[in-house]
Amino acid sequence: MERAVLEMHQITKQFPGVLALDKVDFDLYPGEVHILLGENGAGKSTLMKTLAGAHEPDSGTIVVDGREVRIRNPKQAQALGISIIYQEFTLIPYLTVAQNIFLAREPLRWGMRGLVDRDRLYADSTAILKTLGISVDPRSVVSTLGVAQQQLVEVAKALSLNARILIMDEPTATLSDQEIEQLFGIIHNLKSRGVGVIYISHRLQEVGQIGDRVTVLRDGRSVGTYNVADVDINTLIKLMVGREVMEKADRRSLPNAPEALRVSHLHRNGVLHDVNLVVREGEIVGLAGLVGSGRTELARAIFGIDPFDSGEIVLLGKRLVATNPSLSIRLGLGLLPEDRKSDGLALILPVKDNVTHASLTRLFPSFILDFRKERAIAERYVRDLRIATPNIFRQVGFLSGGNQQKVVLAKWLATQSRVLIFDEPTRGIDVGAKAEVHDFMRQLARQGVAILMISSDLPEIVSMSDRVYVMREGTIVKELEGEDINQETIIGYAMGKGEGQ
C-alpha cells in the first residue's frame, strides 16, 4: 500500500475543564474517503481544527507526506495542501463564484498589485469547475446560488488551492437527495485524482455509500478504525455510545396524569413538519436528536418566539393556533433557552433584575416596582438554588456558568410556570452544578410541573427522562418508553437508522 498522506499520532488537546482530544490516532491515504463518526461533542471538529490550524494540539505529532509538521495557522494548513469545508460556508455572498474561488489570491494583470486580471480569473475558474464536473457559472453571484451549489463552490475553492487533504464537515446536512448524488459524484472524481477526503457525518447510511474506512470518536478518544466493508451499523452505534449506561432509577410512567402540553401537527415551512407530542403533569420528557434536527426550533415555535404555519398547541387546556412569549408565560409556560448568555440573561444587569424579568407584570400588577418584594424573591431563590453570588445586586456576567444557569432557573421558577422547556439545561456547566440542576428538575416534576428537556447529552436524556421523543430532520421520528430508553436506540433513530438503506 502506498504511503499515507496524513498521519496523526496521539493527538491531545485540553480545554479549560474538558479533555477534548485524548491521544487520538488517525491517518488518511490518497484517494480514500475516511469517515469520522461520533456524537455531538465527541471531538470530531476539534480534531479537524488541529489540521486546519485553528487549534494547536497540546501534544502528539502530525505527519504530512512523511514529514512531521506543526500547523499554527490556516495559512500553513493551506500550504500543506489541507483544505477544510465547514458547515457554515465561508463564501462571500455578494461576490461572484470566480471571485470567491480566488479570494485574496486573484491573478494580477501585468503583475501589478491591486489590478485584477478578470479574464484570467474567469478562465481559470471555468477550468477548475470543468475538471471537477461542477456546472456552475463562475460569473454568478454566490447569494443567488442554492445551498448545494454553494457547497460545490466551496469544494472548487478548496481544490484550486491544490488540496490533497480535503476535510468536509457534514457536507450533506442541508442537501436534497439529488444534490447529495451530485456531491458524491464529485467526491468519486476527487478520489480518482488521489485526493484524500476526511468526511464528518451524522448520517449512518452514508458510511456505506461513500466511505472506504471509518473512525469512531467517543468522548475525545478514538475507539477504533475499520474498513467500511467489515463493519455494520449496529456495531458503529455501539462504538459511538459505548459508555456505561446510567439507568434511571425511578423511570415513571404517568399515562393517566393530565396533559399539560399537547402539540398537534405543528408545521413551520422548511423547519418543522407534522410534530406531535404530549407532556403530562409531573413528567420529564426528553427530546433527543442531533444538533440541527429541529429541537430548538420546535421549542421556539411552541413558546412563540418563532411563528408556525399550521397545527395547534394545547397548553394547560388552552387551545392555541398562534402564540407569543408574553401569552405563553401568562398561561404558565417557560423556556430556558439553549444559549443562556445570549437569550437567557442580561449579563450587564444585576441578579435580582434577571430573576424577575419574566414575571414583572405578574409580580407587580400595578406596574410600580415593589423593591422589598423583589428583593425577597431574589434572595429566596439565591438561597434555595444555592446560587453563589456575593449579593443580589451583582451583575450576572460575573457569576460562573453553573450559577448563571441557576439564575435562569430562578427566573422561570419566579414565573410559577406549570410547563417548562429546558433547552440544553446543563451544557457547559461543571459537574456539581449539573447534579444540582438535575435535582431541581426532579423536584419540580414531583411538584407536578411538566418538563420537556432538550439535550444533546445522551446520558442526561437516558438518566433524567420518563419518556423520550427522538427528533430528526424537523419531525419526531420515535417515541420511546421504559426499557427502550437507552443510548443505542436513541442514537440509532437520531441518525436515521433504517432509512434509505
Add this chain to the structure above:
Amino acid sequence: MLRSYLARFSRGIALLALCVIVSLATPVFLTSDNLLNVARQASLLLILSTGMTVVILVGGTDLSIGSIAALSSCLVAPFFLRGASTLQIVLGIILGLGVGAVLGFLNGLMISKIGLPPFVATYGMNQIARGIALAYMAGNITYGFGPTFRYLGAGMLYGIPVPVIIAAAVFLLFYFLLSKTVFGRQVYVVGARPSVATFSGISVPETMLKVYTINGLVAAFGGLVFISRLNAAEAGLGETFPLQAIGAVAIGGTSFRGGIGGVTGTIIGALIVTVLTNAMNLLGVSTLWQTAVTGAVIILAVVLDQGLVAQGVGAALVMRRNRRVRAEA
C-alpha cells in the same frame, strides 16, 4: 471600596471641581444671579436630554427632537398669542404635545416595525418635520404671547425660574419611571439584550414604540418651554437640540450600547455643559472657541468614564512593576 465610590460619583465630583475652579477664576460665578441664570439655561437642555436618556438606554438615538420641537410649537403658537384664554392655552399645549407624540410614534414605527436603524429613521424624520415647519411658516415668525403662556418659560415662582421647576419635575417623573416602574425595567432589558427581553415575554417593538413616542412628547414640551421663554416661534428653532441632548447624555455616563445609565447622570451631564459655557462667557472666551471646548470636554468625559485612562495608567504601572521584579530577580 474607595475606588468604586469614586467611580460612582466621578461625574458629580467632576462637576464640583469644575464649579470650584470657575469660582476661583471669577467671583461672578457664585453670585445668586449667575447661578439662577445657569439653572435657567440648563433647564431646557435637561428636559430634552431626559427623554433622550430613555432612547439611548434602549440602544437607540433620536436626531429629530429639534424639528419635532419646531414643528409642534409652530403649529400651536397661535393659541398662545396675547389675549388667549386659559382654555385656549391648555388646548394649545395638549395639541402641541400630541403632535410631538405622533411624530415620535412614527419614529418608533419606522424603527421597530420596518427595522430602520434609529439614526436613519430619525434623521429622515428630522428633515421631514423641519421641512413641513418651514413650509407652514413660510418665513414668518409668530410672536407676542400672553403673560400666562410666557410664565412657562420666563416666570418666577418663590424666586426660582419656572422652567427650572418644570425641569426638576420632568427629571423626577423620569427618575420614577425608569427606576420604580415595570416600564423602566423593560427599557433596561431591551437595551441590555433585546433577545433576553423577547424570551422574557417583553415585546421589544412595543417598548421601542413607547420610548420614541415619549421622546417625541418630551421634544414638543421642550419646544413649548423654549418659545415661551423666547416669546416667539419660528421654523428654524432647535436645530442644535439633538446633539446637545445626546452630548449631555454621553457626559452623564449612559452607555450608547444600551442598558446602563440613567437620568441622574444626565442631570450632571447637562449641568457640566451649561456651567462650562457659562464659565467661558464669564471669562470672556470667544464664542467662536466655546463650541470646540465643549466638544473636547465631551470626549474627555467619555474617555474618563470608560476608565480608558485608568486602564492605560494601570497597565503602565504593571509594566513598571514587572520590569522591577525582573531586574531584582
